[in-house]
Amino acid sequence: MSDTDTSTSVYRYYDRHKVLLYVGVTARGVSRNNEHNSKPWWGFVSSQKIEHYQTRKEALSRESLLITEFQPPFNVQQNPASELARRAYMQHVATAAPDAPAAHEMPKWLTAGITKQGRIVIVSATGGGVLKFVRNEGKPSVTGKGSVIEHVGHDGTALNIRVRGNGWESATGARIMLGYPTGKVVIKRIEAITT
Numbered sequence: 001m002s003d004t005d006t007s008t009s010v011y012r013y014y015d016r017h018k019v020l021l022y023v024g025v026t027a028r029g030v031s032r033n034n035e036h037n038s039k040p041w042w043g044f045v046s047s048q049k050i051e052h053y054q055t056r057k058e059a060l061s062r063e064s065l066l067i068t069e070f071q072p073p074f075n076v077q078q079n080p081a082s083e084l085a086r087r088a089y090m091q092h093v094a095t096a097a098p099d100a101p102a103a104h105e106m107p108k109w110l111t112a113g114i115t116k117q118g119r120i121v122i123v124s125a126t127g128g129g130v131l132k133f134v135r136n137e138g139k140p141s142v143t144g145k146g147s148v149i150e151h152v153g154h155d156g157t158a159l160n161i162r163v164r165g166n167g168w169e170s171a172t173g174a175r176i177m178l179g180y181p182t183g184k185v186v187i188k189r190i191e192a193i194t195t
Helices: 030-036 056-070 082-096 129-133
Strands: 008-014 020-026 047-053 108-117 120-126 148-154 158-164 173-179 185-193
Touching: 008 030, 008 056, 020 030, 020 056, 047 056, 120 173, 129 158, 148 185, 158 185
Parallel strands: none
Antiparallel strands: 008 020, 008 047, 108 120, 108 173, 120 158, 148 158, 173 185
16 A cells, blocks of 8 residues: 555644634544644643545545635745734733733733742743743843753742752842744743842
8 A cells, every 4th residue: 555545634723712723634643643732732732623535645635625715824835925924813812811912012021020939030921811821942041140041830820930050039020032933932041020
């Protein structure tokens, strides 16, 4: 049996508002889902629809048709408007949560509270929307010589960032600058605020 004769599925991921986020094909079922769960957009996925086809050729044709018709924001291949669609989607997500930064305002500074524990500082920002999708990727700059981000977490209501380093002794708060490259929400900078 050739690759073209292999039964293949077309899967679609939707967000909680039934917006089509991504279309793909696979003959590997659940293992393909597991490969997507590290994607920055995976947190938006709320439901999935699957269609089965007798051949891979049929599935690829259906995938191409769906991408062309709906231009899902996180499909890059076969979707020349993918960057524009991602930006529009991120703006939609931010608008759905009034206290979240809007993608069109990037970069966006958020005011945060701090809790000091010796050389450890917990920086906490509250709000909904995109905050729960914040990732610590790249090398964001942090106040204080040798300061580093050790952990980024969410407790359902707040974004909590654990920072280790110097330069926070006189800090009374913090500012967090977020960026939105290619549909991700990432930390660009954390600064101490002194009054």
